[in-house]
Amino acid sequence: MIEGKYIGLVGGGNMAEAIIKGLILSKICHPDQLLVSDIRPERLDYLNNKYGVRVFKENDVMVSKSDIVILAVKPQDIETAISEFRDALKDGTLIISIAAGINTAFLRQCLAKEMPIIRVMPNTAALALASMSVISKGPYATDRHLEMAETLFKAIGETLVLPEKMIDAVTALSGSGPAYVCLFIEGLADGGVKMGLSREVALKLAIQTVFGTGKLLKETGEHPTILKEMVASPGGTTIFGLHALENAGVKGALILAVEEATKRSRALGRR
Ligand SMILES: NC(=O)c1ccc[n+]([C@@H]2O[C@H](COP(=O)([O-])OP(=O)(O)OC[C@H]3O[C@@H](n4cnc5c(N)ncnc54)[C@H](OP(=O)(O)O)[C@@H]3O)[C@@H](O)[C@H]2O)c1
Structure with missing residues:
Protein backbone atom coordinates (compact mmCIF):
# COMPACT_ATOMS: atom_id res chain seq x y z
CA MET A 1 0.00 0.00 0.00
CA ASP A 168 13.25 0.71 -29.15
CA ALA A 169 14.03 -3.02 -29.03
CA VAL A 170 11.59 -3.39 -26.12
CA THR A 171 8.89 -1.58 -28.11
CA ALA A 172 9.54 -3.94 -31.04
CA LEU A 173 9.40 -7.08 -28.87
CA SER A 174 7.00 -6.76 -25.94
CA GLY A 175 5.24 -3.59 -27.13
CA SER A 176 4.37 -4.90 -30.60
CA GLY A 177 4.55 -8.56 -29.50
CA PRO A 178 0.82 -9.00 -28.75
CA ALA A 179 0.14 -8.36 -32.46
CA TYR A 180 2.68 -11.01 -33.52
CA VAL A 181 1.16 -13.50 -31.08
CA CYS A 182 -2.33 -12.74 -32.44
CA LEU A 183 -1.06 -13.49 -35.96
CA PHE A 184 0.41 -16.78 -34.70
CA ILE A 185 -2.89 -17.69 -32.99
CA GLU A 186 -4.82 -16.82 -36.15
CA GLY A 187 -2.51 -19.08 -38.18
CA LEU A 188 -2.94 -22.02 -35.80
CA ALA A 189 -6.71 -21.56 -35.80
CA ASP A 190 -6.82 -21.36 -39.63
CA GLY A 191 -4.82 -24.60 -39.74
CA GLY A 192 -7.38 -26.24 -37.46
CA VAL A 193 -10.24 -24.99 -39.63
CA LYS A 194 -8.48 -26.31 -42.76
CA MET A 195 -8.27 -29.71 -41.08
CA GLY A 196 -12.00 -29.70 -40.30
CA LEU A 197 -12.34 -28.11 -36.83
CA SER A 198 -15.03 -25.47 -36.33
CA ARG A 199 -13.71 -21.86 -36.17
CA GLU A 200 -14.86 -21.59 -32.54
CA VAL A 201 -13.11 -24.78 -31.44
CA ALA A 202 -9.93 -24.01 -33.43
CA LEU A 203 -9.62 -20.54 -31.87
CA LYS A 204 -10.21 -21.85 -28.35
CA LEU A 205 -7.53 -24.53 -28.80
CA ALA A 206 -5.05 -22.03 -30.26
CA ILE A 207 -5.55 -19.38 -27.55
CA GLN A 208 -5.34 -21.83 -24.65
CA THR A 209 -2.26 -23.51 -26.18
CA VAL A 210 -0.38 -20.19 -26.39
CA PHE A 211 -1.57 -19.11 -22.93
CA GLY A 212 -0.76 -22.48 -21.34
CA THR A 213 2.69 -22.72 -22.94
CA GLY A 214 3.57 -19.21 -21.75
CA LYS A 215 2.35 -20.08 -18.25
CA LEU A 216 4.35 -23.31 -18.23
CA LEU A 217 7.56 -21.61 -19.38
CA LYS A 218 7.08 -18.89 -16.79
CA GLU A 219 6.32 -21.25 -13.92
CA THR A 220 9.05 -23.82 -14.62
CA GLY A 221 11.69 -21.32 -15.76
CA GLU A 222 12.59 -23.95 -18.36
CA HIS A 223 14.19 -22.90 -21.66
CA PRO A 224 11.77 -23.14 -24.65
CA THR A 225 14.15 -25.55 -26.43
CA ILE A 226 13.82 -28.07 -23.58
CA LEU A 227 10.01 -27.93 -23.60
CA LYS A 228 9.97 -28.12 -27.42
CA GLU A 229 12.10 -31.28 -27.34
CA MET A 230 9.84 -32.77 -24.66
CA VAL A 231 6.83 -32.44 -27.01
CA ALA A 232 8.62 -33.58 -30.18
CA SER A 233 9.01 -37.35 -29.79
CA PRO A 234 11.07 -39.23 -32.41
CA GLY A 235 9.10 -39.82 -35.61
CA GLY A 236 5.96 -38.26 -34.03
CA THR A 237 3.52 -35.62 -35.27
CA THR A 238 5.20 -32.59 -33.65
CA ILE A 239 8.58 -33.00 -35.36
CA PHE A 240 6.76 -33.08 -38.71
CA GLY A 241 4.96 -29.85 -37.78
CA LEU A 242 8.21 -28.24 -36.58
CA HIS A 243 9.94 -29.21 -39.83
CA ALA A 244 7.16 -27.47 -41.80
CA LEU A 245 7.57 -24.32 -39.66
CA GLU A 246 11.37 -24.29 -40.11
CA ASN A 247 10.94 -24.82 -43.87
CA ALA A 248 8.66 -21.79 -44.00
CA GLY A 249 11.26 -19.71 -42.10
CA VAL A 250 8.94 -18.82 -39.21
CA LYS A 251 11.78 -18.32 -36.69
CA GLY A 252 13.75 -16.14 -39.12
CA ALA A 253 10.59 -14.11 -39.81
CA LEU A 254 10.12 -13.44 -36.08
CA ILE A 255 13.74 -12.29 -35.72
CA LEU A 256 13.23 -10.02 -38.72
CA ALA A 257 9.95 -8.68 -37.30
CA VAL A 258 11.69 -7.51 -34.11
CA GLU A 259 14.59 -6.05 -36.12
CA GLU A 260 12.30 -4.14 -38.51
CA ALA A 261 10.04 -2.87 -35.73
CA THR A 262 13.10 -1.69 -33.76
CA LYS A 263 14.31 0.30 -36.79
CA ARG A 264 10.83 1.80 -37.18
CA SER A 265 10.69 2.71 -33.50
CA ARG A 266 14.09 4.45 -33.83
CA ALA A 267 12.88 6.35 -36.90
CA LEU A 268 9.62 7.46 -35.25
CA GLY A 269 11.06 8.21 -31.82
CA ARG A 270 11.56 11.73 -30.52
CA ARG A 271 15.18 11.74 -29.47
N1 LIG B 1 -2.72 0.80 -25.71
C1 LIG B 1 -1.57 0.13 -25.64
O1 LIG B 1 -1.47 -1.06 -25.85
C2 LIG B 1 -0.31 0.87 -25.24
C3 LIG B 1 0.88 0.16 -25.05
C4 LIG B 1 2.04 0.88 -24.65
C5 LIG B 1 1.96 2.25 -24.47
N2 LIG B 1 0.78 2.89 -24.69
C6 LIG B 1 0.74 4.34 -24.53
O2 LIG B 1 -0.26 4.68 -23.59
C7 LIG B 1 -0.76 5.97 -23.89
C8 LIG B 1 -2.26 5.95 -23.77
O3 LIG B 1 -2.78 5.03 -24.71
P1 LIG B 1 -4.33 4.62 -24.69
O4 LIG B 1 -4.47 3.51 -25.64
O5 LIG B 1 -4.81 4.47 -23.27
O6 LIG B 1 -4.98 5.98 -25.30
P2 LIG B 1 -6.50 6.47 -25.28
O7 LIG B 1 -7.42 5.34 -24.95
O8 LIG B 1 -6.73 7.26 -26.54
O9 LIG B 1 -6.55 7.48 -24.02
C9 LIG B 1 -6.07 8.78 -24.03
C10 LIG B 1 -7.15 9.69 -23.44
O10 LIG B 1 -6.58 11.00 -23.23
C11 LIG B 1 -7.48 11.98 -23.73
N3 LIG B 1 -6.75 13.21 -24.02
C12 LIG B 1 -6.29 13.70 -25.21
N4 LIG B 1 -5.66 14.89 -25.03
C13 LIG B 1 -5.72 15.17 -23.70
C14 LIG B 1 -5.26 16.24 -22.90
N5 LIG B 1 -4.61 17.29 -23.43
N6 LIG B 1 -5.50 16.19 -21.58
C15 LIG B 1 -6.17 15.15 -21.01
N7 LIG B 1 -6.64 14.11 -21.72
C16 LIG B 1 -6.42 14.11 -23.06
C17 LIG B 1 -8.07 11.29 -24.95
O11 LIG B 1 -9.21 11.96 -25.43
P3 LIG B 1 -9.46 11.92 -27.06
O12 LIG B 1 -9.72 10.48 -27.38
O13 LIG B 1 -10.65 12.80 -27.26
O14 LIG B 1 -8.23 12.43 -27.72
C18 LIG B 1 -8.34 9.89 -24.40
O15 LIG B 1 -9.55 9.86 -23.65
C19 LIG B 1 -0.24 6.33 -25.29
O16 LIG B 1 0.74 7.33 -25.20
C20 LIG B 1 0.35 5.05 -25.81
O17 LIG B 1 1.50 5.28 -26.63
C21 LIG B 1 -0.35 2.24 -25.06
Whole structure:
Protein backbone atom coordinates (compact mmCIF):
# COMPACT_ATOMS: atom_id res chain seq x y z
CA MET A 1 0.00 0.00 0.00
CA ILE A 2 1.31 3.43 -0.96
CA GLU A 3 0.45 5.67 1.98
CA GLY A 4 -0.25 9.40 1.80
CA LYS A 5 0.56 9.91 -1.88
CA TYR A 6 -1.79 11.03 -4.62
CA ILE A 7 -1.38 9.52 -8.07
CA GLY A 8 -2.67 11.60 -10.97
CA LEU A 9 -3.35 10.25 -14.45
CA VAL A 10 -3.37 12.70 -17.35
CA GLY A 11 -5.67 11.03 -19.89
CA GLY A 12 -8.32 8.54 -18.80
CA GLY A 13 -8.29 6.14 -21.76
CA ASN A 14 -7.63 2.40 -22.04
CA MET A 15 -4.19 2.27 -20.43
CA ALA A 16 -5.19 4.64 -17.63
CA GLU A 17 -8.18 2.42 -16.87
CA ALA A 18 -5.94 -0.68 -16.76
CA ILE A 19 -3.60 1.07 -14.31
CA ILE A 20 -6.51 2.26 -12.14
CA LYS A 21 -8.05 -1.22 -12.09
CA GLY A 22 -4.70 -2.85 -11.23
CA LEU A 23 -3.84 -0.41 -8.46
CA ILE A 24 -7.25 -0.79 -6.82
CA LEU A 25 -7.48 -4.60 -7.19
CA SER A 26 -3.98 -5.11 -5.83
CA LYS A 27 -4.77 -2.68 -2.99
CA ILE A 28 -1.63 -0.66 -3.77
CA CYS A 29 -3.71 2.42 -3.20
CA HIS A 30 -7.22 3.47 -2.27
CA PRO A 31 -9.50 4.93 -5.00
CA ASP A 32 -9.37 8.27 -3.10
CA GLN A 33 -5.64 8.46 -3.88
CA LEU A 34 -6.27 8.21 -7.63
CA LEU A 35 -6.96 11.39 -9.62
CA VAL A 36 -7.75 11.48 -13.34
CA SER A 37 -8.09 14.28 -15.86
CA ASP A 38 -9.36 13.91 -19.42
CA ILE A 39 -10.86 16.13 -22.12
CA ARG A 40 -13.79 13.70 -22.48
CA PRO A 41 -16.41 14.25 -19.75
CA GLU A 42 -18.00 10.87 -20.48
CA ARG A 43 -14.70 9.08 -19.71
CA LEU A 44 -14.45 10.96 -16.41
CA ASP A 45 -18.04 10.02 -15.46
CA TYR A 46 -17.39 6.40 -16.38
CA LEU A 47 -14.15 6.15 -14.36
CA ASN A 48 -15.69 7.92 -11.38
CA ASN A 49 -18.77 5.67 -11.39
CA LYS A 50 -16.90 2.42 -11.98
CA TYR A 51 -13.83 2.86 -9.75
CA GLY A 52 -14.67 5.72 -7.38
CA VAL A 53 -11.59 7.72 -8.47
CA ARG A 54 -11.54 11.52 -8.30
CA VAL A 55 -11.94 13.17 -11.71
CA PHE A 56 -11.00 16.58 -13.10
CA LYS A 57 -11.72 18.44 -16.32
CA GLU A 58 -8.55 20.53 -16.03
CA ASN A 59 -5.12 18.91 -16.11
CA ASP A 60 -3.55 21.72 -14.07
CA VAL A 61 -6.03 21.41 -11.18
CA MET A 62 -5.47 17.65 -11.08
CA VAL A 63 -1.65 17.72 -11.16
CA SER A 64 -1.53 20.44 -8.48
CA LYS A 65 -2.95 17.80 -6.08
CA SER A 66 -0.71 14.93 -7.26
CA ASP A 67 2.63 13.57 -5.95
CA ILE A 68 3.05 11.24 -8.94
CA VAL A 69 1.77 12.14 -12.41
CA ILE A 70 1.31 9.39 -15.00
CA LEU A 71 1.15 10.70 -18.58
CA ALA A 72 -1.39 8.45 -20.33
CA VAL A 73 -2.38 10.49 -23.38
CA LYS A 74 -1.48 9.53 -26.96
CA PRO A 75 2.10 10.45 -27.97
CA GLN A 76 0.87 13.24 -30.27
CA ASP A 77 -1.01 14.86 -27.34
CA ILE A 78 1.90 14.81 -24.87
CA GLU A 79 3.32 18.23 -25.67
CA THR A 80 -0.07 19.98 -25.44
CA ALA A 81 -1.01 18.17 -22.24
CA ILE A 82 2.28 19.11 -20.55
CA SER A 83 1.87 22.75 -21.58
CA GLU A 84 -1.55 22.71 -19.91
CA PHE A 85 -0.29 21.55 -16.49
CA ARG A 86 3.45 22.36 -16.36
CA ASP A 87 3.13 25.48 -14.19
CA ALA A 88 0.86 23.71 -11.68
CA LEU A 89 3.28 20.88 -10.79
CA LYS A 90 4.42 20.71 -7.16
CA ASP A 91 8.19 20.59 -6.64
CA GLY A 92 9.50 17.02 -6.64
CA THR A 93 6.46 15.49 -8.36
CA LEU A 94 7.46 12.25 -10.07
CA ILE A 95 6.55 12.25 -13.77
CA ILE A 96 5.95 8.82 -15.31
CA SER A 97 5.27 8.64 -19.06
CA ILE A 98 3.86 5.60 -20.83
CA ALA A 99 3.70 7.33 -24.22
CA ALA A 100 5.28 5.16 -26.92
CA GLY A 101 8.17 6.78 -28.77
CA ILE A 102 8.50 9.80 -26.48
CA ASN A 103 11.91 9.87 -24.82
CA THR A 104 12.78 11.41 -21.48
CA ALA A 105 14.99 14.12 -23.03
CA PHE A 106 11.93 15.37 -24.95
CA LEU A 107 9.80 15.22 -21.79
CA ARG A 108 12.43 17.15 -19.85
CA GLN A 109 12.45 19.82 -22.58
CA CYS A 110 8.62 20.10 -22.48
CA LEU A 111 8.55 20.25 -18.67
CA ALA A 112 11.27 22.94 -18.69
CA LYS A 113 12.10 22.34 -15.03
CA GLU A 114 14.01 19.85 -12.94
CA MET A 115 11.41 17.14 -12.39
CA PRO A 116 12.22 13.45 -11.84
CA ILE A 117 11.14 11.56 -14.97
CA ILE A 118 10.58 7.83 -15.52
CA ARG A 119 9.61 6.22 -18.81
CA VAL A 120 7.55 3.04 -18.93
CA MET A 121 6.73 0.85 -21.93
CA PRO A 122 3.77 -1.37 -21.03
CA ASN A 123 1.84 -3.51 -23.51
CA THR A 124 -1.79 -4.05 -24.32
CA ALA A 125 -1.99 -7.12 -22.05
CA ALA A 126 -2.19 -4.51 -19.27
CA LEU A 127 -5.93 -4.57 -20.01
CA ALA A 128 -5.94 -8.13 -18.60
CA LEU A 129 -3.48 -7.09 -15.83
CA ALA A 130 -0.81 -9.20 -17.59
CA SER A 131 1.40 -6.47 -19.04
CA MET A 132 5.13 -6.67 -19.61
CA SER A 133 6.19 -3.19 -18.55
CA VAL A 134 9.78 -2.05 -19.04
CA ILE A 135 10.84 0.84 -16.83
CA SER A 136 13.69 3.28 -17.56
CA LYS A 137 15.13 5.91 -15.26
CA GLY A 138 15.20 9.38 -16.79
CA PRO A 139 16.62 12.76 -15.71
CA TYR A 140 16.57 13.63 -11.98
CA ALA A 141 14.99 10.27 -11.07
CA THR A 142 16.53 8.37 -8.14
CA ASP A 143 16.47 4.68 -7.25
CA ARG A 144 13.61 5.52 -4.87
CA HIS A 145 11.57 6.87 -7.82
CA LEU A 146 12.39 3.74 -9.78
CA GLU A 147 11.14 1.56 -6.91
CA MET A 148 7.93 3.60 -6.78
CA ALA A 149 7.36 3.08 -10.52
CA GLU A 150 7.99 -0.65 -10.13
CA THR A 151 5.45 -0.86 -7.30
CA LEU A 152 2.83 0.91 -9.42
CA PHE A 153 3.38 -1.08 -12.62
CA LYS A 154 3.55 -4.47 -10.85
CA ALA A 155 -0.19 -3.87 -10.35
CA ILE A 156 -0.76 -4.45 -14.09
CA GLY A 157 1.69 -7.33 -14.64
CA GLU A 158 5.42 -7.97 -14.76
CA THR A 159 8.10 -5.27 -14.68
CA LEU A 160 11.73 -5.06 -15.72
CA VAL A 161 14.14 -2.14 -15.35
CA LEU A 162 16.33 -1.43 -18.39
CA PRO A 163 18.32 1.56 -19.67
CA GLU A 164 16.36 3.85 -21.99
CA LYS A 165 18.62 3.02 -24.95
CA MET A 166 16.97 -0.45 -24.99
CA ILE A 167 13.44 0.92 -25.33
CA ASP A 168 13.25 0.71 -29.15
CA ALA A 169 14.03 -3.02 -29.03
CA VAL A 170 11.59 -3.39 -26.12
CA THR A 171 8.89 -1.58 -28.11
CA ALA A 172 9.54 -3.94 -31.04
CA LEU A 173 9.40 -7.08 -28.87
CA SER A 174 7.00 -6.76 -25.94
CA GLY A 175 5.24 -3.59 -27.13
CA SER A 176 4.37 -4.90 -30.60
CA GLY A 177 4.55 -8.56 -29.50
CA PRO A 178 0.82 -9.00 -28.75
CA ALA A 179 0.14 -8.36 -32.46
CA TYR A 180 2.68 -11.01 -33.52
CA VAL A 181 1.16 -13.50 -31.08
CA CYS A 182 -2.33 -12.74 -32.44
CA LEU A 183 -1.06 -13.49 -35.96
CA PHE A 184 0.41 -16.78 -34.70
CA ILE A 185 -2.89 -17.69 -32.99
CA GLU A 186 -4.82 -16.82 -36.15
CA GLY A 187 -2.51 -19.08 -38.18
CA LEU A 188 -2.94 -22.02 -35.80
CA ALA A 189 -6.71 -21.56 -35.80
CA ASP A 190 -6.82 -21.36 -39.63
CA GLY A 191 -4.82 -24.60 -39.74
CA GLY A 192 -7.38 -26.24 -37.46
CA VAL A 193 -10.24 -24.99 -39.63
CA LYS A 194 -8.48 -26.31 -42.76
CA MET A 195 -8.27 -29.71 -41.08
CA GLY A 196 -12.00 -29.70 -40.30
CA LEU A 197 -12.34 -28.11 -36.83
CA SER A 198 -15.03 -25.47 -36.33
CA ARG A 199 -13.71 -21.86 -36.17
CA GLU A 200 -14.86 -21.59 -32.54
CA VAL A 201 -13.11 -24.78 -31.44
CA ALA A 202 -9.93 -24.01 -33.43
CA LEU A 203 -9.62 -20.54 -31.87
CA LYS A 204 -10.21 -21.85 -28.35
CA LEU A 205 -7.53 -24.53 -28.80
CA ALA A 206 -5.05 -22.03 -30.26
CA ILE A 207 -5.55 -19.38 -27.55
CA GLN A 208 -5.34 -21.83 -24.65
CA THR A 209 -2.26 -23.51 -26.18
CA VAL A 210 -0.38 -20.19 -26.39
CA PHE A 211 -1.57 -19.11 -22.93
CA GLY A 212 -0.76 -22.48 -21.34
CA THR A 213 2.69 -22.72 -22.94
CA GLY A 214 3.57 -19.21 -21.75
CA LYS A 215 2.35 -20.08 -18.25
CA LEU A 216 4.35 -23.31 -18.23
CA LEU A 217 7.56 -21.61 -19.38
CA LYS A 218 7.08 -18.89 -16.79
CA GLU A 219 6.32 -21.25 -13.92
CA THR A 220 9.05 -23.82 -14.62
CA GLY A 221 11.69 -21.32 -15.76
CA GLU A 222 12.59 -23.95 -18.36
CA HIS A 223 14.19 -22.90 -21.66
CA PRO A 224 11.77 -23.14 -24.65
CA THR A 225 14.15 -25.55 -26.43
CA ILE A 226 13.82 -28.07 -23.58
CA LEU A 227 10.01 -27.93 -23.60
CA LYS A 228 9.97 -28.12 -27.42
CA GLU A 229 12.10 -31.28 -27.34
CA MET A 230 9.84 -32.77 -24.66
CA VAL A 231 6.83 -32.44 -27.01
CA ALA A 232 8.62 -33.58 -30.18
CA SER A 233 9.01 -37.35 -29.79
CA PRO A 234 11.07 -39.23 -32.41
CA GLY A 235 9.10 -39.82 -35.61
CA GLY A 236 5.96 -38.26 -34.03
CA THR A 237 3.52 -35.62 -35.27
CA THR A 238 5.20 -32.59 -33.65
CA ILE A 239 8.58 -33.00 -35.36
CA PHE A 240 6.76 -33.08 -38.71
CA GLY A 241 4.96 -29.85 -37.78
CA LEU A 242 8.21 -28.24 -36.58
CA HIS A 243 9.94 -29.21 -39.83
CA ALA A 244 7.16 -27.47 -41.80
CA LEU A 245 7.57 -24.32 -39.66
CA GLU A 246 11.37 -24.29 -40.11
CA ASN A 247 10.94 -24.82 -43.87
CA ALA A 248 8.66 -21.79 -44.00
CA GLY A 249 11.26 -19.71 -42.10
CA VAL A 250 8.94 -18.82 -39.21
CA LYS A 251 11.78 -18.32 -36.69
CA GLY A 252 13.75 -16.14 -39.12
CA ALA A 253 10.59 -14.11 -39.81
CA LEU A 254 10.12 -13.44 -36.08
CA ILE A 255 13.74 -12.29 -35.72
CA LEU A 256 13.23 -10.02 -38.72
CA ALA A 257 9.95 -8.68 -37.30
CA VAL A 258 11.69 -7.51 -34.11
CA GLU A 259 14.59 -6.05 -36.12
CA GLU A 260 12.30 -4.14 -38.51
CA ALA A 261 10.04 -2.87 -35.73
CA THR A 262 13.10 -1.69 -33.76
CA LYS A 263 14.31 0.30 -36.79
CA ARG A 264 10.83 1.80 -37.18
CA SER A 265 10.69 2.71 -33.50
CA ARG A 266 14.09 4.45 -33.83
CA ALA A 267 12.88 6.35 -36.90
CA LEU A 268 9.62 7.46 -35.25
CA GLY A 269 11.06 8.21 -31.82
CA ARG A 270 11.56 11.73 -30.52
CA ARG A 271 15.18 11.74 -29.47
N1 LIG B 1 -2.72 0.80 -25.71
C1 LIG B 1 -1.57 0.13 -25.64
O1 LIG B 1 -1.47 -1.06 -25.85
C2 LIG B 1 -0.31 0.87 -25.24
C3 LIG B 1 0.88 0.16 -25.05
C4 LIG B 1 2.04 0.88 -24.65
C5 LIG B 1 1.96 2.25 -24.47
N2 LIG B 1 0.78 2.89 -24.69
C6 LIG B 1 0.74 4.34 -24.53
O2 LIG B 1 -0.26 4.68 -23.59
C7 LIG B 1 -0.76 5.97 -23.89
C8 LIG B 1 -2.26 5.95 -23.77
O3 LIG B 1 -2.78 5.03 -24.71
P1 LIG B 1 -4.33 4.62 -24.69
O4 LIG B 1 -4.47 3.51 -25.64
O5 LIG B 1 -4.81 4.47 -23.27
O6 LIG B 1 -4.98 5.98 -25.30
P2 LIG B 1 -6.50 6.47 -25.28
O7 LIG B 1 -7.42 5.34 -24.95
O8 LIG B 1 -6.73 7.26 -26.54
O9 LIG B 1 -6.55 7.48 -24.02
C9 LIG B 1 -6.07 8.78 -24.03
C10 LIG B 1 -7.15 9.69 -23.44
O10 LIG B 1 -6.58 11.00 -23.23
C11 LIG B 1 -7.48 11.98 -23.73
N3 LIG B 1 -6.75 13.21 -24.02
C12 LIG B 1 -6.29 13.70 -25.21
N4 LIG B 1 -5.66 14.89 -25.03
C13 LIG B 1 -5.72 15.17 -23.70
C14 LIG B 1 -5.26 16.24 -22.90
N5 LIG B 1 -4.61 17.29 -23.43
N6 LIG B 1 -5.50 16.19 -21.58
C15 LIG B 1 -6.17 15.15 -21.01
N7 LIG B 1 -6.64 14.11 -21.72
C16 LIG B 1 -6.42 14.11 -23.06
C17 LIG B 1 -8.07 11.29 -24.95
O11 LIG B 1 -9.21 11.96 -25.43
P3 LIG B 1 -9.46 11.92 -27.06
O12 LIG B 1 -9.72 10.48 -27.38
O13 LIG B 1 -10.65 12.80 -27.26
O14 LIG B 1 -8.23 12.43 -27.72
C18 LIG B 1 -8.34 9.89 -24.40
O15 LIG B 1 -9.55 9.86 -23.65
C19 LIG B 1 -0.24 6.33 -25.29
O16 LIG B 1 0.74 7.33 -25.20
C20 LIG B 1 0.35 5.05 -25.81
O17 LIG B 1 1.50 5.28 -26.63
C21 LIG B 1 -0.35 2.24 -25.06
